[in-house]
Amino acid sequence: MTAPRVAGDLNTALHRLFAEDERAMLLGEDVCDPYGGAFKVTRGLSTRYPHRVRNTPISEGALVGVASGLALAGDTAIAEIMFADFVTLAFDQLVNFASKSTAMYGRRLPLRLVVRCPTGGNRGYGPTHSQTPQKHLVGVPGLALYEVSPLHDNHTLLTRMLDDGVPAVLFEGKVLYGERMFTGGMVDDLFGYELTDGVARIRLHDPVPPDCVLITSGALVHRAVEALRELLLHDEIVAELLVVSRLYPVDRAPLLSLTGPARRVAVIEESTAGGTWGAEVAAALHPSLWGTLAAPIRLIHSLDSIIPAAAHLERQVLVQSGTIRHAVKELVNG
Amino acid sequence: MINHARSRNTTAVLDEGAGPPSRSRLSDADLSAMLLIRHFEKSLLKLFEQGFLHGTTHTCLGQEYVPVALTPLLRDDDHIFSNHRGHGHYLARYADPEGLLAELLGRAGAVCGGVGGSQHLLRERFLSTGVQGQSLPVATGVALHLKRSTPGALACVYTGDGTWGEGVVYEALNIAARWELPLLVVTENNGIAQSTPTAQQMAGDIGGRAAAFGIAYERFTDTDVNRLRAALRPLVEQVRHASRPFVVEFVTHRLGPHSKGDDSRSPAELRAVRAADWAAGYAAGHPEQFDRIDAEQSRRVERIVAEVLARPLTAWSPR
Ligand SMILES: Cc1ncc(C[n+]2csc(CCOP(=O)(O)OP(=O)(O)O)c2C)c(N)n1
Ligand SMILES: [Mg+2]
Numbered sequence: 289m290t291a292p293r294v295a296g297d298l299n300t301a302l303h304r305l306f307a308e309d310e311r312a313m314l315l316g317e318d319v320c321d322p323y324g325g326a327f328k329v330t331r332g333l334s335t336r337y338p339h340r341v342r343n344t345p346i347s348e349g350a351l352v353g354v355a356s357g358l359a360l361a362g363d364t365a366i367a368e369i370m371f372a373d374f375v376t377l378a379f380d381q382l383v384n385f386a387s388k389s390t391a392m393y394g395r396r397l398p399l400r401l402v403v404r405c406p407t408g409g410n411r412g413y414g415p416t417h418s419q420t421p422q423k424h425l426v427g428v429p430g431l432a433l434y435e436v437s438p439l440h441d442n443h444t445l446l447t448r449m450l451d452d453g454v455p456a457v458l459f460e461g462k463v464l465y466g467e468r469m470f471t472g473g474m475v476d477d478l479f480g481y482e483l484t485d486g487v488a489r490i491r492l493h494d495p496v497p498p499d500c501v502l503i504t505s506g507a508l509v510h511r512a513v514e515a516l517r518e519l520l521l522h523d524e525i526v527a528e529l530l531v532v533s534r535l536y537p538v539d540r541a542p543l544l545s546l547t548g549p550a551r552r553v554a555v556i557e558e559s560t561a562g563g564t565w566g567a568e569v570a571a572a573l574h575p576s577l578w579g580t581l582a583a584p585i586r587l588i589h590s591l592d593s594i595i596p597a598a599a600h601l602e603r604q605v606l607v608q609s610g611t612i613r614h615a616v617k618e619l620v621n622g
Numbered sequence: 623m624i625n626h627a628r629s630r631n632t633t634a635v636l637d638e639g640a641g642p643p644s645r646s647r648l649s650d651a652d653l654s655a656m657l658l659i660r661h662f663e664k665s666l667l668k669l670f671e672q673g674f675l676h677g678t679t680h681t682c683l684g685q686e687y688v689p690v691a692l693t694p695l696l697r698d699d700d701h702i703f704s705n706h707r708g709h710g711h712y713l714a715r716y717a718d719p720e721g722l723l724a725e726l727l728g729r730a731g732a733v734c735g736g737v738g739g740s741q742h743l744l745r746e747r748f749l750s751t752g753v754q755g756q757s758l759p760v761a762t763g764v765a766l767h768l769k770r771s772t773p774g775a776l777a778c779v780y781t782g783d784g785t786w787g788e789g790v791v792y793e794a795l796n797i798a799a800r801w802e803l804p805l806l807v808v809t810e811n812n813g814i815a816q817s818t819p820t821a822q823q824m825a826g827d828i829g830g831r832a833a834a835f836g837i838a839y840e841r842f843t844d845t846d847v848n849r850l851r852a853a854l855r856p857l858v859e860q861v862r863h864a865s866r867p868f869v870v871e872f873v874t875h876r877l878g879p880h881s882k883g884d885d886s887r888s889p890a891e892l893r894a895v896r897a898a899d900w901a902a903g904y905a906a907g908h909p910e911q912f913d914r915i916d917a918e919q920s921r922r923v924e925r926i927v928a929e930v931l932a933r934p935l936t937a938w939s940p941r
Contacts, residue, residue, distance in 0.1 A: 345787030412676030597739020598728025
């Protein structure tokens with residue numbers, strides 16, 4: 289049996305969630321059938337649950353606010369922002385209302401709220417439809433950030449996000465939608481994976497102690513795995529890859545136990561440098577790894593630039609497998 | 623004097639209801655401009671299928687007449703803010719299909735080096751962005767500048783019907799009205815936003831929203847460029863000389879998909895949209911002129927596509 293594609297797995301997860309939780313509601317632009325969302329993730333949902341799925345006007349600030357209101361009143365609210373770039377239009381609702389409302393009234397107020405954001409580039413959508421804006425939301429008290437990966441079951445993920453009662457943003461790498469989920473511990477002929485406390489670890493089927501441990505999130509998995517292959521086959525460097533599901537707060541404990549004795553660690557993200565998730569991971573790990581690291585944790589990101597529309601220029605700016613391979617070689621060989 | 627009350631459907635000849643008005647004969651230049659845009663847009667859909675174009679590109683098929691009617695009324699010192707469906711706006715302002723196509727294909731000679739692509743163009747006083755509603759306050763700022771620096775010049779901003787969902791549109795209209803700024807808002811109401819029918823996402827209507835701010839408003843259902851231009855001329859002059867905002871709504875039709883391959887409208891809806899196509903109507907009324915110019919522009923675009931595809935990719939560095 290072939291594994292579902294990531295968009296299909298997300299779609300199935302939403303359908304299951306709607307079947308299990310009759311308070312579940314979903315709002316977004318063009319999410320209803322027959323269109324089923326710009327990336328088809330909500331396909332079929334409005335047909336099966338016509339009163340629980342709504343197309344909104346082009347009003348990102350309002351639709352996230354409305355979703356917060358639903359959650360405040362006890363519903364399970366899922367909002368879709370068509371392109372993650374436009375989550376900036378809902379910044380106030382997320383940062384000044386949803387996240388704060390869980391605590392600012394002097395008592396805990398759980399909200400079952402998830403804001404889904406198709407994210408990232410390498411698809412030729414140009415400067416305002418390709419960004420990786422996670423970093424703009426990192427470090428907000430009361431706001432959790434997650435990312436879809438081809439290694440983490442989406443129903444488990446959505447359930448966890450909602451049950452935590454902390455307003456959450458789910459970033460979904462657009463490059464992943466058409467890729468298949470990995471299943472059964474298998475990545476390819478060389479690499480397998482296992483899940484530990486929410487972190488997926490990709491390493492050789494016959495593991496050997498790695499020269500380097502790489503940490504990344506879902507959207508970069510394929511590029512990173514390609515880099516692992518190239519490093520192994522052409523550069524004789526063994527690297528392991530850890531793929532997190534929750535970006536923030538950083539899951540420090542599993543990352544520490546999995547990076548354990550590694551002397552070289554790098555964090556890969558598609559965002560530009562400066563105030564990033566990767567920097568947050570490095571800051572979380574450095575104090576414990578300080579004694580064993582041979583070099584500071586390396587951050588690998590895209591160039592400090594807007595994201596051009598033309599494919600050949602976009603490739604030049606965004607992290608590719610070659611970027612990762614090059615950086616790891618530098619890190620390992622000094 | 624500018625009319626601050628809501629002025630709806632006052633231009634009887636331009637309105638629906640009395641059956642389709644006959645189509646006046648256009649100049650060869652206007653018809654050429656409209657058919658250039660049409661063939662340009664059609665070629666993009668083909669280039670997508672052939673894998674030369676990626677990401678998203680919104681064609682203005684069916685709406686070509688709007689910028690062709692309006693642009694000659696704009697001056698070189700006016701600013702134009704275009705949107706995601708802006709190829710027609712650009713081509714009506716600049717006879718530069720080569721530069722625009724090069725932009726979309728990332729080839730030498732591109733208007734913005736292939737960096738901006740379809741939705742992010744800048745040339746002289748023409749600018750587009752891909753975020754809905756974003757340009758309204760920016761255009762308002764430019765209008766504020768123009769009011770002081772260049773009395774008589776205006777900022778023209780194109781929006782779709784869906785754009786009116788964004789709150790910042792109203793913040794900008796309020797400021798433009800209160801500060802009496804020369805802002806011309808041109809809304810191409812094609813009855814749909816991506817997949818969402820206007821009626822499903824808009825409470826009330828655009829005229830009522832303009833009226834709420836005391837902003838003068840006019841609505842056109844006609845597609846006849848001669849008549850539209852004649853009716854628009856005094857409105858545009860009002861914006862210049864009274865320095866007040868104006869909202870113009872064109873009731874129009876999106877013939878093609880929102881982007882590419884993403885049209886979920888029913889066959890009946892698509893038939894209705896095609897029946898409203900200005901080109902079909904015009905071809906019936908003026909077959910000789912239409913066929914001649916249609917063939918000319920079709921060949922022209924074909925040549926341009928071949929020529930631009932043969933160019934090298936753009937070079938650009940982020941620094
Ligand atoms: C802030 C923002 N939200 C969503 C989008 C995605 N989007 C692009 S065009 C569009 C529909 C626009 O509809 P309308 O204003 O009616 O213009 P039309 O496409 O019909 O010309 C949407 C939702 C966007 N570009 N910007
Ligand atoms: Mg529209």
